[in-house]
Amino acid sequence: MRADRLLGRAGKTVALAAIALWSLGPILMVVSASFRPDREIFDPGQHSFTFTLVNYAHLVSEWPQFFRGLSNSALVTAGAALLATFASALAGYAYSRLRRRWMAASAAAMVFIRLIPPIVLTLPLFPIINRLHLADTHLVLILLYATFFVSLGTVVMRTFFDQIPREMDEAAVVDGASAWQVIRLIVAPLAAQGMVAVAIFVVVFAWNEYLFAFIFTANNAKTAPLVLAEMTGAIDGVEWGVLFAATTLHLIPVLAFVILAQRKLVDGLTAGATKG
Amino acid sequence: MALQRRTMLAAGLALAATPARAEERLTIFAHRVHKTVATGAQGGDITAAWSKQTGLGVEWVTFEIAPLEERLYREASLPETAVDIGFVLNTQATERMARLFEPLDPFMAKDPIEDPADIFPGLMSGMKVGGKLYAVPFRHASSGLHYNEELLAERGFTAPPASVEEFITMAKACTYRRDGQPVVGFVMGGLGYADVIAFARAWDADYITADMKVVANQPPMVAAVSALRDMYAAGAMPRNLTAINGEDVNLWMQTGRGAMIIGGMGRNAIYNDPQKSRFAGKIKTVPFPVSSTIAGKYKVAPTKVEFWGMAIPRASRHKQEAWSLIRAMSSKQSTRMAALNGNGPVRSSTYDDAELRRMLPYAEAERQVLLVSRVAIPAFDNAAKAGDLLQEEVQAAVLGMKPVQQALDDLTERASKLVG
Numbered sequence: 001m002r003a004d005r006l007l008g009r010a011g012k013t014v015a016l017a018a019i020a021l022w023s024l025g026p027i028l029m030v031v032s033a034s035f036r037p038d039r040e041i042f043d044p045g046q047h048s049f050t051f052t053l054v055n056y057a058h059l060v061s062e063w064p065q066f067f068r069g070l071s072n073s074a075l076v077t078a079g080a081a082l083l084a085t086f087a088s089a090l091a092g093y094a095y096s097r098l099r100r101r102w103m104a105a106s107a108a109a110m111v112f113i114r115l116i117p118p119i120v121l122t123l124p125l126f127p128i129i130n131r132l133h134l135a136d137t138h139l140v141l142i143l144l145y146a147t148f149f150v151s152l153g154t155v156v157m158r159t160f161f162d163q164i165p166r167e168m169d170e171a172a173v174v175d176g177a178s179a180w181q182v183i184r185l186i187v188a189p190l191a192a193q194g195m196v197a198v199a200i201f202v203v204v205f206a207w208n209e210y211l212f213a214f215i216f217t218a219n220n221a222k223t224a225p226l227v228l229a230e231m232t233g234a235i236d237g238v239e240w241g242v243l244f245a246a247t248t249l250h251l252i253p254v255l256a257f258v259i260l261a262q263r264k265l266v267d268g269l270t271a272g273a274t275k276g
Numbered sequence: 277m278a279l280q281r282r283t284m285l286a287a288g289l290a291l292a293a294t295p296a297r298a299e300e301r302l303t304i305f306a307h308r309v310h311k312t313v314a315t316g317a318q319g320g321d322i323t324a325a326w327s328k329q330t331g332l333g334v335e336w337v338t339f340e341i342a343p344l345e346e347r348l349y350r351e352a353s354l355p356e357t358a359v360d361i362g363f364v365l366n367t368q369a370t371e372r373m374a375r376l377f378e379p380l381d382p383f384m385a386k387d388p389i390e391d392p393a394d395i396f397p398g399l400m401s402g403m404k405v406g407g408k409l410y411a412v413p414f415r416h417a418s419s420g421l422h423y424n425e426e427l428l429a430e431r432g433f434t435a436p437p438a439s440v441e442e443f444i445t446m447a448k449a450c451t452y453r454r455d456g457q458p459v460v461g462f463v464m465g466g467l468g469y470a471d472v473i474a475f476a477r478a479w480d481a482d483y484i485t486a487d488m489k490v491v492a493n494q495p496p497m498v499a500a501v502s503a504l505r506d507m508y509a510a511g512a513m514p515r516n517l518t519a520i521n522g523e524d525v526n527l528w529m530q531t532g533r534g535a536m537i538i539g540g541m542g543r544n545a546i547y548n549d550p551q552k553s554r555f556a557g558k559i560k561t562v563p564f565p566v567s568s569t570i571a572g573k574y575k576v577a578p579t580k581v582e583f584w585g586m587a588i589p590r591a592s593r594h595k596q597e598a599w600s601l602i603r604a605m606s607s608k609q610s611t612r613m614a615a616l617n618g619n620g621p622v623r624s625s626t627y628d629d630a631e632l633r634r635m636l637p638y639a640e641a642e643r644q645v646l647l648v649s650r651v652a653i654p655a656f657d658n659a660a661k662a663g664d665l666l667q668e669e670v671q672a673a674v675l676g677m678k679p680v681q682q683a684l685d686d687l688t689e690r691a692s693k694l695v696g
Contacts, residue, residue, distance in 0.1 A: 037551060039553055043554060044533070045456075045457050215350075218303075230308060233339075236309055236543070
C-alpha cells in the first residue's frame with residue numbers, strides 16, 4: 001500500500017517534471033541565448049557559454065521602435081483589460097440577475113459571434129476604421145480587444161455572480177442602496193476573483209495579439225509583437241541574439257502580471273476557508 | 277476625487293484616439309532594410325537634403341516582405357490613403373499593380389529622374405506593366421557563389437570552381453566530417469524556385485520565358501535538376517534539404533556546416549561578420565560559374581536578380597511630392613550613399629566608385645552578374661503558384677520520387693495551365 005502510494009507520487013512528479021520541461025525548456029533556451037553572442041547560439045560545435053550583454057545593447061541602439069512597441073502594448077493591454085473587465089462584470093451581473101427569455105437568446109448570440117474567426121470581421125472593418133480616422137490609434141485596438149473578449153468575460157462573470165445569493169442584493173436594497181451601490185459595494189467585491197480571471201485572459205491575449213495590430217496600426221500604435229515579427233523577417237540575416245533579447249524583455253511584464261494576479265486569485269478563493 | 281477620475285479618463289481617451297503627427301510628412305511603406313540603407317550612418321541619410329529643401333518630413337513604416345505587400349496593397353485599394361510611396365518587388369509588377377499604382381511615365385516626361393539610362397535596363401523594364409513604368413528601381417539582389425575558402429583549402433582546392441561541372445566535383449569532395457561535425461559541399465534552402473532557377477542558369481536554363489512560354493522540360497533545366505539529384509544522392513547536399521529555409525542557409529555558412537551556397541551577393545557582409553560567423557574573413561563571393569556547354573555564350577552564369585522599386589499609390593494625396601522624393605532617392609549621389617549603407621545599387625556608374633569598391637570586394641563581380649542576369653520568372657498573377665509547382669516537382673525529382681525528366685514534363689504541363 002505504502003509502495004503503491006510512493007510509486008503513484010513518483011509517477012506524478014515525473015509527469016509534472018516532463019510537462020514543466022516541455023513548457024519551460026524553449027523559454028529557458030530563448031532567455032539563455034539572449035546572453036550569448038550570435039555566432040555561438042546555433043553553432044553545434046560550440047559547447048562553452050560566453051556571457052554577454054551585447055544583444056541587449058544592440059536592441060537599444062538598433063531597434064528603438066521595439067521599446068515604443070512595448071509601451072504601446074502596455075497602454076493597449078491595460079486599456080483593453082480595464083474596459084473588458086468592467087463591461088464583462090456589468091453584463092455578467094445583468095445576465096445573472098435578470099431572468100428573461102430574450103436574455104438567454106442574447107447570451108447565445110454573444111457566444112456565436114465569438115466563434116467567428118477574427119479575420120472574417122477584421123478585413124471588412126479596415127475601410128470603416130480608416131473612414132472614422134481611427135487607424136493607427138491605441139483606441140481602436142483597445143476597443144477591438146475588449147469587444148473580442150467581452151463575450152467570454154461575461155460568461156465567466158455570470159458564473160461568479162450566480163454564486164452570490166440574491167438575498168444579499170435584496171438586503172442591500174432594503175437598507176436603501178441604489179442599484180449601482182449594490183453592484184459596487186456588495187456584489188463586485190465578492191466577485192473580484194472572477195474579474196481577476198477575466199483580466200488575466202485579456203492581458204495575455206492583448207499582450208501577444210498580432211492580427212488586429214497588423215491590420216489596424218502602422219507606426220504610432222505599433223505593438224511589440226509586430227516589431228518581433230519584423231525582426232524575424234530581416235532580408236540581411238536575422239540577428240538571433242537581438243531577437244531573443246527582445247523576446248525575453250517582452251515576456252517579463254506579462255509573466256510578472258500573471259504570477260501576481262494568480263496569487264490574488266488563489267488568495268481570494270481561499271479567504272475565509274478557515275475559522276479566524 | 278470623482279472629478280479627477282473623469283478628467284483623467286477623458287484625457288486618456290483623447291490621447292489614445294489621437295495619432296501623433298506634429299509636422300507635414302510623406303509616409304513610406306517599406307521593408308526595414310530599405311530604411312536602413314536609406315538612412316544609414318556610413319553613407320548618410322539620402323532623404324535629408326530633400327527634407328531640408330521642401331520642409332517635408334519622411335515617415336518610414338516598415339514590415340516584413342509578405343506583410344509589406346499585403347498591407348501596402350490594402351492601403352492602395354482605399355479611396356484615399358496616407359501612404360505616399362510604397363516599395364514593391366519585381367514579382368509584383370502585374371496588372372494588379374497597374375490598377376492600384378500611378379503610371380510614372382507622365383512624371384518621367386515632365387521631370388525625369390537623373391540619367392535613367394544609368395539604371396540597369398533589365399531592372400527598369402522589370403518594373404513595367406503593359407509597357408508603362410510603375411516603379412523606379414531602388415535595390416537589387418543578384419545571386420552569386422559564396423564559398424568558404426578555409427574548407428575548400430582543407431579539401432585541396434585553392435580557387436573557386438571555374439565551371440559548374442567543377443563546382444559539382446568540388447561539392448562532393450567538400451562533403452566530409454570536420455572536428456566531429458558533418459560538412460556538406462552545397463547548401464540550398466528547400467529547393468525554392470528562385471534558388472533552383474538561379475542554379476539552373478549555369479546552363480542558361482529557364483522555367484518560364486519572358487514571353488510566357490513554359491520550357492521547364494528542356495535539356496538545360498533537365499541537366500540542372502539532374503545535377504541537383506546527383507549531388508543529393510552523393511550526400512553533397514543536406515539530408516533535410518526540403519526543411520531548410522533561407523535563414524538556415526545563412527547559419528550553415530556561418531557555422532561552417534556548408535562549404536558553398538548560391539545566394540544574394542550582399543550576404544557576403546553577414547557571412548564575414550565576426551559577431552555572427554566562425555569564419556569571418558574566410559567566406560568569398562564570386563559570380564556563379566557557367567557550364568562548359570555555354571562557356572562561349574557567357575563568362576558568368578546569368579543567375580537570377582530580384583529587385584525593389586518605389587511606387588506611388590493612385591490613392592496617395594501627395595503624388596507630386598512623392599515623385600519629388602523618388603527623384604531625390606534615385607539620384608546618382610543618393611544611390612552611391614545607399615550603396616555605402618549596404619544597398620545593392622541599381623546604377624552601373626555606382627560600381628565605379630572607389631570607396632564602394634574598397635568596401636565591397638565583390639563589387640566588380642556583382643556588376644558582371646547584373647549585366648547578364650534576369651528575373652527568375654516573369655511577373656504574372658499566378659507567379660507564386662508557378663513557383664510552388666516548381667518546388668514541388670523539383671523536390672520529387674531530387675529526392676528520387678520521380679525521374680527527373682518525368683518531373684519536369686509534369687511541371688511543364690501543370691505550369692502551362694497557369695500561364696494561360
